[in-house]
Amino acid sequence: MKREPTARPLGRAARRLTALATATALTGLAACSGGSGGDDPAGDLNDAGAMSGYAADTTFRATEPVEFSILWTDWPESPVKDSWEIFDEIEERTNVSLELTHVPFSDHVEKRSLLISAGDAPDVIPLVYTGEEQQFAASQAVLPMSDYVEHMPNFQKYVEEWDLGQMIDNLRLADGKYYMVPGLQEVSVPTFTLLVREDVFDEVGAPIPETWDELRGALEKIKAEHPDSKPLADGFEGGSMLNYAAHAFGTVAGWGYGNGTFFDEEKGEFVYAGASDEYRDMLEYFHGLAEDGLLDTESFTATNEGEGTVTEKFAAGEVFAASGAAGTVQEFSTALDATDAKGTYEIVQIAPPGGPAGQVVEPRNFWHGFMLTAETRDHPNFLALVQFLDWLYYSPEARDLLRWGVEGETFTKSDDGEYTLDPEYSLKSFNINLDGDTDIGEDLGYSNNVLSDSTESRALKESYNSPQYVEYIDSVLSTRTPRDPFPPAPLDEVELEQASLLATPLKDTVDTNTLKFIIGDRPLSEWDAYVAELEAQNLQGYLDLINGAYERFAQENG
Structure with missing residues (x-):
């Protein structure tokens, strides 16, 4: 018999929503009984609750109940509800509860920066796109994730299977490390x-x-x-x-x-x-x-x-x-x-x-991933956190759960990988089963913007999109060539500050004149004068910074 989603207990979900109603509230590290267990799977890492023998394609389950805090961006059209079963389903499978720190979508980037800079951010910072981590890495406010991916077997598996190794290496900063792990995409096509x-x-x-x-x-x-x-x-x-x-x-x-x-x-x-x-x-x-x-x-x-x-x-x-x-x-x-x-x-x-x-x-692009705040390194359940996030972001089991809900209840999956939403459920944000009584997104929390839109196989990406979009994917992959990514040119902390001071006025000049040239407010006969304006803003000094970083990184990483 199918379980009725609305009949699930609301206690844990309601308790989560009391976490932090605004971005100015603080979230402490979860308190757990600590110390290393009898089996020490990770050397000097705090491993209370961690799985011994955790591997790809296995369900992570903490050996004791643990709680982690996460920054949650609230979209106006999809506020978190007490009835969301997604958090309870995650907890039932993994023994992990999530405490949400809420920030509004309208200014989530600014609120995120304030929380991290003040040392008040929760453990996990999701919705991070490549490049956004650099300012926090420079101030050592977030952890170098490259130090810990050896404990993320699902991440390693799909980086290799989907041929993303070089792209991952391009995330490395001036110290040779990378500070966020991105959402992995088996296929990548322009969104717009x-x-x-x-x-x-x-x-x-x-x-x-x-x-x-x-x-x-x-x-x-x-x-x-x-x-x-x-x-x-x-x-x-x-x-x-x-x-x-x-x-x-x-x-x-x-x-x-x-x-x-x-x-x-x-x-x-x-x-x-x-x-x-x-x-x-x-x-x-x-x-x-x-x-x-x-x-x-x-x-x-x-x-x-x-x-x-x-x-x-x-x-x-x-x-x-x-x-x-x-x-x-x-x-x-x-x-x-x-x-x-x-x-x-x-x-x-x-x-x-x-x-x-x-x-x-x-x-080829990554999608959004996550960072860990520097304080999480001292969390008694640090290794369990790394293992849990590897399961949540990169395992097929979790990706299906986050997108479609519980297999056999909200959806079925055929032997050839076709996903079918049960008729009693809908996913209105993608115009699926509009007559269904329960929306798995709005009512249950699946297909949410914070966790669902990250790592995806091609089959999962196609499962919730229209046939027209699947045709679009096919047309891009069969008729277009992705431009090669640029080689890394990571700046150190001092260079980042210098580059920012130079880049902003240069881009402002480009943006203003791009529009003027297109609509005819400035004739293209003045192109040379426009370039001279950029040069007067120390364009060469800016390029010297970038090329110097490129040459240094190439020499150090051969």
Whole structure:
């Protein structure tokens, strides 16, 4: 008989929610009976509660009840509820209870930084993307995870099976260590790309574009048939479209601008992207679209919120191609369904178009992972914490649990790896079983943003996405080449501070003038003057820092 989720005891969940209602509250280390056990699986590590013989593909279970604190980001649309069974299910399997320190999504990065800097952060810091750990590593506020991954067999297994070793090595900082472990992805495709009205492209006789030049040709045909339209839009202040377009032009831009440098293979050194010929070529392309009325420039100055959004323009037949992710497809579809276009349109998420640099997309990426605060090294259950997190983040058992719930209750999994949600349950955030009485996300806590969206096999990634998105994954993997990652150039603590002081005004200048060049507020004939402005902000000194770090790391790591 199936267990009723709502009948589960609420005591532990309610107790968790009393932890810290705001980011200013403090969470102490959990108190447990300590000392090393009779079997010492990890030398001088505090190993109370740790499993002896813990290995990949086994369920971690602490040998005594333990409690760990974790920073929990609260999304407004998915607040933690007393009825969430996910924490009780984790505890039943692992003997580990989690104490939540809550921070709001709106400023979670700032609150996280304050807590860590003050030494008041909980044990586990999730939702960490690569690069975000550097400031905390420099101040030794977080642990070097590379010292402990030998005790993380699932992590090691999938780094090897999914050929991610070099990418992991690229996380190493100036001391040769890395301070966060990321979410691992068996396959990696750009999250944001171009969404197009395929029915409109067919109407004007334009094939789905494979390159940016082909896209321009299609937009010209659409403009001729729909003269009041500006058929291409972004909706993310340009950050999204420039990000995925830049790779095809041989540069970085928008959301992917990073520290502003790009590794020039021929020169064997880093150059500044915003001052490169490739960046200028990209701006010239988008300026041409804007000049000819093919680009909705308002979508490069505003987010997709409020009035006059790209969604509204998509529904009104004013925009026919725009930036977006899998969720944006549904957003656009909902808007179109409220119009006369219902039942007549087809939105396709296409592989990012190619360009002068080839059919190139972003490098393979990690997803968010976690850091451990420096204080956890003295936790009496430190080794148990490392083993538990290895199970939680990297074991297939835990990944299925976090996404779909309890196998045999909320979902089934066939021999060939196909996941099926039981009809009585829904997952509304992904439009699955909308008639189900209990939402496994909203009501039970599965598929939450903090823990679920991290490590994924290809099968797991495809299991909750639409068939259209699966087709998108196939199209990217079969027709596009990921750009090689840049070689490491880790800065030491002093260099990080120097680089930050230089990088910020340089990026501000790039951002301001990128928009001006595209919309025509500054003519591209002033490009050399713009580059001179960057040089006057000590651009060369900044590049010297980056290239010096690159050369030093290459010499030390041969």
